[in-house]
Amino acid sequence: MARLRLTLAYDGTDFAGWQIQAAGGGRTVQGCLEEALATLCGRAVRVHGAGRTDSGVHALAQVAHVDVPEHRAGLPWGKALTALLPKDVAVTEARLVAPDFHSRFDATGKEYRYTLWTRPGHVLPWRRPYVWDVGRYGALDVAAMEACAGLFVGEHDFAAFQNAGTDVHSTVRRVWDVSRLAGTGPDETVWRFHGEGFLKQMVRNLMGALVAVGRGKATPEDVAALLAAGDRRRAPGTAPAQGLCLHAVEYGAPGLGDKPAEPAGSTP
Amino acid sequence: MARLRLTLAYDGTDFAGWQIQAAGGGRTVQGCLEEALATLCGRAVRVHGAGRTDSGVHALAQVAHVDVPEHRAGLPWGKALTALLPKDVAVTEARLVAPDFHSRFDATGKEYRYTLWTRPGHVLPWRRPYVWDVGRYGALDVAAMEACAGLFVGEHDFAAFQNAGTDVHSTVRRVWDVSRLAGTGPDETVWRFHGEGFLKQMVRNLMGALVAVGRGKATPEDVAALLAAGDRRRAPGTAPAQGLCLHAVEYGAPGLGDKPAEPAGSTP
Numbered sequence: 001m002a003r004l005r006l007t008l009a010y011d012g013t014d015f016a017g018w019q020i021q022a023a024g025g026g027r028t029v030q031g032c033l034e035e036a037l038a039t040l041c042g043r044a045v046r047v048h049g050a051g052r053t054d055s056g057v058h059a060l061a062q063v064a065h066v067d068v069p070e071h072r073a074g075l076p077w078g079k080a081l082t083a084l085l086p087k088d089v090a091v092t093e094a095r096l097v098a099p100d101f102h103s104r105f106d107a108t109g110k111e112y113r114y115t116l117w118t119r120p121g122h123v124l125p126w127r128r129p130y131v132w133d134v135g136r137y138g139a140l141d142v143a144a145m146e147a148c149a150g151l152f153v154g155e156h157d158f159a160a161f162q163n164a165g166t167d168v169h170s171t172v173r174r175v176w177d178v179s180r181l182a183g184t185g186p187d188e189t190v191w192r193f194h195g196e197g198f199l200k201q202m203v204r205n206l207m208g209a210l211v212a213v214g215r216g217k218a219t220p221e222d223v224a225a226l227l228a229a230g231d232r233r234r235a236p237g238t239a240p241a242q243g244l245c246l247h248a249v250e251y252g253a254p255g256l257g258d259k260p261a262e263p264a265g266s267t268p
Numbered sequence: 269m270a271r272l273r274l275t276l277a278y279d280g281t282d283f284a285g286w287q288i289q290a291a292g293g294g295r296t297v298q299g300c301l302e303e304a305l306a307t308l309c310g311r312a313v314r315v316h317g318a319g320r321t322d323s324g325v326h327a328l329a330q331v332a333h334v335d336v337p338e339h340r341a342g343l344p345w346g347k348a349l350t351a352l353l354p355k356d357v358a359v360t361e362a363r364l365v366a367p368d369f370h371s372r373f374d375a376t377g378k379e380y381r382y383t384l385w386t387r388p389g390h391v392l393p394w395r396r397p398y399v400w401d402v403g404r405y406g407a408l409d410v411a412a413m414e415a416c417a418g419l420f421v422g423e424h425d426f427a428a429f430q431n432a433g434t435d436v437h438s439t440v441r442r443v444w445d446v447s448r449l450a451g452t453g454p455d456e457t458v459w460r461f462h463g464e465g466f467l468k469q470m471v472r473n474l475m476g477a478l479v480a481v482g483r484g485k486a487t488p489e490d491v492a493a494l495l496a497a498g499d500r501r502r503a504p505g506t507a508p509a510q511g512l513c514l515h516a517v518e519y520g521a522p523g524l525g526d527k528p529a530e531p532a533g534s535t536p
Contacts, residue, residue, distance in 0.1 A: 009390075009392050009393055010393055011393040011394045058394065060392070078390075082390050087393060087396055088393045088394075089393060090390040090391070090392065090393055091390075092389065092390060092392075121360065122277075122346075122350050122358040122359075122360060123358070124277050124328070124358065124360075124534070124536070125277055125278055125279040125355060125356045125357060125358055126279045126326065126356075126397075126398065126536040127536075128355055129394075130394065185534035186534070187534065266392070266453035266454070266455065268392070268394035268395075
């Protein structure tokens, strides 16, 4: 057995998320990857991803590991897998790692990016699958959004920003950075979410709260109270999936606010 | 009758080009637009576009005109049409114009942009429909490409860069600028083609020649000789459609090398 570490870029538009579903549950990235790997390995294999992206969520650098037969270890995995995979997934890096490497348990940080379409008027057709159209709401109050973003930084109980459906031991997470980046064009604004880990739909819920504050539907003080109370039912809505991209998964010493090494390529 | 001038953005991926085809010829932008207009006008109408984009070619700001019934002139055309159109087309501007305005005959200049994927390795999945992957050819000789681009500027007989299939009176065209822009990311390079007008597939043929020069398959001198000889059969191949975008159509005093007003939004 040889353990392989894969870095994957995918367009989440036509996937029912990362994780294999029960029969009939739709096309998944993990499913496509396992199918391609089975062809190259000559037998079924199980892929372990660093995180489960939701349906419609994209990834620039998802990380996964898989055990492949020793005698196949030398294959040019990146090229071979990308050739077999559908065109909305690419393996951007493949390398052999120590047999105890674990894509999920060894991850020390994650970075997500969320893209807002902030120009009034229509979203350009080719940007629709990658942005949340908030341009229709008029100009957002960026100063209030940045004040709100500051509330999320640090170690907090994010129970109010977790969607139901996952059993977790603790809803406390450490967040290193929530900040606005320069957008990909004059029409868009990208938000960065960098932390040790995130709860289910937590990034989309944080983004939903930031936009509510930007629109004047809530104040940073409301959000501070919500964070303290831990009550999801009082929280603003969840931001749509298509604006979100898993930008990087980090290993090694935790980033503690440092900017992670930039993966090659750009957020969709 | 009232004449309407429309500016359209579309993702060419799933279109058989701009122009309506003979029966069974596939989905076209003009066809979709005429269908939406017929709904709003209560009768069939004919749309006239500034230029015919090929199958797979995108547009940030295609321009078209159409005559609509006088009593419907006051409709909020942009919103109403975009609501009826499929999601890969949007009307970004709609306004009433003089009844003698003609989208094609009045156009005094056009700008196209062509996007190359220049990083070695895989094209990111979400960029595939919008770029030509030349990263696989290794680093291009940019200085040679820029020297070659300079040959295209000015008034020339572009017979060697016209694809067969269109009857034109003259193959002479005036080109104001062919230059490399900063790309949308670290992985891409965008080329700008700005001129009075272009022959059928001329921009894709110029781009094909530029890449051949960048790869060392031809020299700028070869291209100069080709331009002088006017023989398409000796020219390098045509660049693929999906990298191309009709960026702007200009009206009024010809640009003569001036940068046109930047349309809102970005090339795909």
